[in-house]
Amino acid sequence: MEYVYAAMLLHKAGQKVEEASLGKVLEAAGVKADPARTKALVAVLEGVDIDKAIKDASQVQVAAAPAAAAGPSEAEKKAEEAKNAEEAKKGEQQAAAGLSALFG
Secondary structure: OHHHHHHHHHHHOOOOOOHHHHHHHHHHOOOOOOHHHHHHHHHHHOOOOHHHHHHHHHHHHHHHHHHHHOOOOHHHHHHHHHHHHHHHHHHHHHHHHHHHHHHO
16 A cells, blocks of 8 residues: 555656655655565556546545445344344343342
8 A cells, every 4th residue: 555655645746656766755654665566556557647546536435425324224224123122122031030039
């Protein structure tokens, strides 16, 4: 992940994402840069419009947020209600057992 962050930092600073500059950023952050990983990342990013990729990624997250905020599904609600009813029944049984112990 730190390799991607380094590439994004270089891009944001207006620098070209190259192996040497990527390695320098990683080393400045205290990460021992793996030459194979830096080379692979540079190769993958070749020809990629990073600004467009960031914009597309942010739109996907925004679209996914309302679905997550919708709350539990109907099946989850029913399962929770059944669990609560079972726990209540167990509590009633324990209370009745305690009363029978008191009155013999």
